[in-house]
Ligand code: C2E
């Protein structure tokens with residue numbers, strides 16, 4: 001009867017929860033080991049000046065090189081890292097590693113670029129991100145002006161006053177602040193204006209159907225124009241085709257990232273790309 005069905009549905013639900021929780025715990029434990037054993041690494045995706053085509057920066061994107069599974073994408077482990085708090089040590093490692101690598105490239109005489117590091121909302125709760133950035137800069141010797149932190153609109157939604165103060169301290173250090181995946185959250189540009197922000201990154205979802213979608217072209221053009229009117233630099237993510245780049249050039253977008261220039265690359269390959277650019281000019 002209904003009662004039996006109700007009970008079995010309840011049991012099934014409990015079991016699947018246990019299963020999911022067990023999987024999460026397992027990934028969490030393996031992730032801590034990976035961090036301790038140096039199985040995390042960064043890939044770097046070029047950020048390109050739309051007008052000149054020159055690489056002006058690199059976004060650092062974390063990967064997990066598992067001895068058995070191979071390369072694991074951040075989509076699979078960042079949520080676990082956030083839920084468990086492992087994002088604290090993981091995020092500090094990413095910040096230090098990106099700064100160390102950036103300074104090594106500078107020391108090797110490669111063209112000067114900026115390093116962009118992703119910071120999730122949870123990291124702002126767990127850590128003093130201004131202190132964390134200051135430590136990574138001091139330890140590496142990278143100038144603060146070469147570091148950019150990417151945060152999402154949702155990070156600005158929670159405890160806005162505290163966030164404003166941390167961002168102000170970061171800006172006082174000389175670190176740039178970018179809003180990642182802009183247009184997917186609920187924050188208006190009016191809300192953004194309350195924070196010391198330097199860069200808007202237009203979410204890749206808006207690029208996908210350009211030039212086929214008149215709506216997405218209108219949204220893209222509006223974000224670029226409004227960003228500029230607020231004195232912000234605007235970068236488009238997920239640029240895959242020459243048509244998309246033409247659109248951005250016509251609209252005066254400052255920079256872009258995407259497969260059109262390059263996928264995220266291991267450090268060595270990224271350095272080769274930078275080197276090639278240097279010798280081409
Ligand atoms: P994100 O910060 O928005 O990074 C952009 C994502 O888009 C990257 O995925 C990148 O590989 C992908 N992408 C770049 N160009 C193109 C393109 O032309 N077409 C398409 N379809 N995709 C493109 P990835 O590396 O898998 O990273 C996924 C997300 O994981 C990132 O999104 C970021 O939110 C998060 N993440 C990555 N590394 C870190 C990290 O070190 N810390 C934190 N907290 N989050 C990270």
Ligand code: MG
Nearest residue numbers: 059118150180
């Ligand atoms: Mg990002």
Ligand code: MG
Nearest residue numbers: 180181201237
């Ligand atoms: Mg993004």
Ligand code: MG
Nearest residue numbers: 180181203204
């Ligand atoms: Mg994204």
